[in-house]
Structures are given as structure tokens and as C-alpha cells.
Amino acid sequence: MSDHPTGHDARIVPWQQAGKDFIWMPYCQMQTAPLPTPVVATEGVRLILADGRRLIDGMASWWSACHGYNHPLIRAAVEDQLAWMPHVMFGGIQHEPALRLASRLAHLLPGDLNRVFFSDSGSVAVEIAMKMAVQFWRNQGTSTRNRFVSFHNAYHGDTTGAMSLCDPVRSMHAHFKGALLEQYCREIPDTADRRREFDQFLEEHRDELAGVFIEPLVQGAGGMRFHAPDVVAFLRESCRRHNVLLIADELATGFGRTGSMFAVEQADVVPDIICLGKALTGGTMGMAATIATDRVFDAFLSDDPSFALMHGPTFMANPLACAAANASLDLFDTEPRLEQAQAMEGRLAAALEPCRQMPHVVDVRCKGAVGVVQVDELFQLDRLRSRFVERGVWVRPFGDVIYLTPSLSMEADDLAMLCETLVSVVDEWSRWDGG
Numbered sequence: 001m002s003d004h005p006t007g008h009d010a011r012i013v014p015w016q017q018a019g020k021d022f023i024w025m026p027y028c029q030m031q032t033a034p035l036p037t038p039v040v041a042t043e044g045v046r047l048i049l050a051d052g053r054r055l056i057d058g059m060a061s062w063w064s065a066c067h068g069y070n071h072p073l074i075r076a077a078v079e080d081q082l083a084w085m086p087h088v089m090f091g092g093i094q095h096e097p098a099l100r101l102a103s104r105l106a107h108l109l110p111g112d113l114n115r116v117f118f119s120d121s122g123s124v125a126v127e128i129a130m131k132m133a134v135q136f137w138r139n140q141g142t143s144t145r146n147r148f149v150s151f152h153n154a155y156h157g158d159t160t161g162a163m164s165l166c167d168p169v170r171s172m173h174a175h176f177k178g179a180l181l182e183q184y185c186r187e188i189p190d191t192a193d194r195r196r197e198f199d200q201f202l203e204e205h206r207d208e209l210a211g212v213f214i215e216p217l218v219q220g221a222g223g224m225r226f227h228a229p230d231v232v233a234f235l236r237e238s239c240r241r242h243n244v245l246l247i248a249d250e251l252a253t254g255f256g257r258t259g260s261m262f263a264v265e266q267a268d269v270v271p272d273i274i275c276l277g278k279a280l281t282g283g284t285m286g287m288a289a290t291i292a293t294d295r296v297f298d299a300f301l302s303d304d305p306s307f308a309l310m311h312g313p314t315f316m317a318n319p320l321a322c323a324a325a326n327a328s329l330d331l332f333d334t335e336p337r338l339e340q341a342q343a344m345e346g347r348l349a350a351a352l353e354p355c356r357q358m359p360h361v362v363d364v365r366c367k368g369a370v371g372v373v374q375v376d377e378l379f380q381l382d383r384l385r386s387r388f389v390e391r392g393v394w395v396r397p398f399g400d401v402i403y404l405t406p407s408l409s410m411e412a413d414d415l416a417m418l419c420e421t422l423v424s425v426v427d428e429w430s431r432w433d434g435g
């Protein structure tokens with residue numbers, strides 16, 4: 001097998017050859033990037049490549065395929081819905097799959113997070129949370145509360161509003177200077193000093209703040225940093241004290257990823273607004289939701305039409321996506337997903353531990369079904385990525401982390417193979433030139 005199995009036109013699949021000059025890939029320098037990996041099918045926890053190779057998927061397609069791929073129950077639900085009604089607008093129309101899903105989410109979520117607003121992607125769910133928070137204050141006569149607080153290493157999405165909440169240094173703020181809303185970015189309050197500072201900050205700025213955004217317990221694409229549940233509990237208290245909305249972005253952590261259905265449960269916290277997506281449909285279709293407490297929802301009730309929430313995506317509450325999400329929730333009812341996620345934490349921690357001793361590795365940490373190897377610098381990134389493919393796994397490092405977010409349902413032997421391969425490839429990589 002060549003060093004760069006994806007880099008040579010001689011081996012390129014016909015459809016990839018025919019389309020490669022017309023496609024634009026995400027976060028990709030199109031001039032220099034190696035050809036992406038051609039995938040033709042999925043099965044269980046595996047990606048099947050055009051040449052027949054089968055990769056164990058360590059990513060679950062960006063945290064989303066929580067039950068593995070092609071689950072027969074989700075497939076049957078979507079096929080059935082496809083025959084009845086693939087899509088219908090949600091303005092002035094309701095349908096059973098959406099109302100059932102809304103009621104199930106409200107019952108699953110802690111406290112009085114009871115009002116579900118559907119959308120089609122996580123970034124949009126975050127945008128909606130921002131608008132909801134700003135309008136919450138406006139409907140009560142306060143038009144100065146327009147800004148948000150987020151945290152270092154935060155990631156809240158790629159649209160411009162969501163981007164303004166991302167860590168300004170680690171994300172794309174520099175590229176978009178002048179084009180973004182200005183927010184406040186603070187340190188995660190994980191020490192007594194930082195808590196005092198944060199609390200003081202809220203006190204001083206509360207009149208201009210609509211809300212505080214946090215990815216509870218595990219920060220995702222902004223750097224895969226973890227914090228303890230008491231940080232989230234502190235944020236809840238501080239926001240309550242200063243009457244600022246607390247918004248939990250559980251796009252990545254929701255649906256069992258950290259070992260509980262929602263990460264906020266481990267802090268015994270009810271945020272004012274929560275954003276869900278990614279694994280909502282078991283990773284089969286684009287869908288997200290922004291869910292508000294009764295207090296937030298009630299601020300939109302009025303005989304004045306302009307108090308209504310001003311949002312409504314074309315494909316919101318898509319019936320196919322709702323059917324997939326309902327089937328996915330059935331699987332959480334009938335299969336031991338949370339136990340599997342909890343068991344995975346110990347397995348990942350034990351299996352990845354050998355990385356800690358390797359050159360360039362600065363930390364190894366695991367939470368639920370998330371395993372992270374943090375390094376000082378991710379040199380020779382393309383070569384590292386293609387080495388994983390050559391060794392039969394799908395792992396896609398970024399920033400300063402090599403990480404795993406497998407399907408919660410991944411069997412112990414596949415997980416062991418995935419981790420052994422990761423450890424072995426990181427060991428090779430740590431001795432390459434460039435470090």
C-alpha cells in the first residue's frame with residue numbers, strides 16, 4: 001500500500017474523478033489537501049470504502065451516529081414516513097411526528113424545558129437561542145441586553161452569529177474581523193478566583209447581557225476541553241443571581257455522549273434554554289432543536305403579534321427527521337445506551353493511557369464516550385490522517401487533539417481495536433520529523 005493511498009489519480013474512483021473539480025469541501029485548503037476518502041456505504045460502526053476496505057469509525061460522523069449506522073429501526077421509521085409525507089411546511093401546519101417528538105424531548109429534559117422549537121442544523125439552533133434570548137428581554141421592555149458571554153475554547157457553530165460566540169483566538173475571528181457581532185469571552189470559572197471574577201463581570205455587565213452560552217462538561221470543536229459539573233452549577237447560580245439567561249449548547253454532549261442523557265443533568269442544572277442536534281436523529285438526518293423553559297416561553301405570550309418568536313426555517317420539523325428522531329429515542333428506551341456510554345469512559349481511559357508517556361502528548365482525558373489525546377503540536381497532519389486510514393480506522397485529528405467520539409453502541413472488541421490502532425499510530429507519529 002502506498003504512503004498516500006488517496007493522493008493518486010491512478011487509483012481514483014470514477015465518480016470522484018468526475019466530480020472532484022466541482023465540489024468544495026469544509027475547512028479545506030482545496031489547493032493542497034489530499035483527495036478525501038471515498039466512502040460508498042456504512043454498516044454498524046464501519047465505513048466501507050470504494051475499494052472495499054472497512055474502517056472502524058472513531059468519529060461517529062461528528063458525534064452523531066450514536067447507535068451506529070443503518071440501524072434497522074430508524075430505517076424502517078424513515079421508510080414508513082417517506083411513504084406518508086416526506087415534508088410539509090411547518091408554518092400554520094402541524095403533524096404527529098413533530099408533536100410526538102416535542103413532547104418526548106420535553107419529558108426527557110430536566111425541569112421545565114418544555115417548549116421545543118425545531119430547526120435543521122446546530123448552528124441555526126444556536127442562532128435561534130440567541131434571538132430567543134434577545135427577544136426575551138425586548139418583550140419585557142429591555143432593548144439593551146444584546147450581548148452574550150461565552151468561554152475560551154468554545155465552539156458554537158459556523159454561522160456568523162454562532163461564530164461570534166466561538167473562542168476568538170482558536171476559531172475564525174481573525175479572518176472575519178469587523179464582520180462579527182462582538183461578544184464577551186471569559187475563562188471557564190473552574191477556580192475560586194475565576195468564579196469571583198465571573199460573578200463580578202456579570203454584575204457589572206448584566207444590563208447589556210442577554211445570556212451566557214456554555215457547552216456543559218465537554219467543549220467540542222473548540223478544543224475538546226473538559227470541566228467539572230460544579231462549573232455548570234456555579235454558572236447556573238451566578239446567572240440566577242444576576243438575572244442573565246443561561247443557555248446550554250448540548251449539540252455535541254446531548255443524547256448520552258457524556259454518560260447521562262444530557263450533560264446538564266450531572267450538574268443538576270436546568271438552563272433557561274438548551275440546544276440539541278447532532279445525535280438527535282441518531283445521526284441520520286440534519287435536525288436540531290432549541291428548547292425553552294416556561295419562563296422564557298411565557299415572555300413571548302401577548303396580544304401583540306410582534307412579541308412572537310421571529311424565526312421559521314423552511315425545513316423545520318421535517319417529518320422524515322422527526323421520524324428518525326422518534327426512532328432514535330425508542331432505541332434509548334430499549335437499548336442500554338447510557339450504560340454503554342458510561343462503560344466506555346473506563347475502557348477509553350485504560351486503552352489510551354499509553355499515549356501519556358509519548359513525546360508531544362500533553363494530556364489524555366476521557367469523559368463518557370469521548371476520548372482525547374492532546375498534543376503540543378499536530379505536525380504532519382495530512383500524513384497522520386492518511387496513516388489512520390491505512391491502518392483501518394477513521395480518526396480525524398484537528399487543532400491540538402487526536403480524539404475519539406465513537407458510536408455509543410460500539411462493541412468492546414471494536415473499541416479495543418480502534419484504541420490499539422490509535423495508540424500505535426500516535427506512537428509512530430510522535431517519532432516523525434517536524435515535532
Ligand SMILES: *Cc1c(COP(=O)(O)O)cnc(C)c1O
Binds near residue numbers: 122123126250277278
Ligand atoms: C456541531 C456543533 C454546533 C453546530 O452544529 P451544526 O449542525 O454543525 O451547525 C454547535 N455547537 C456545538 C457544541 C457543536 O458541537
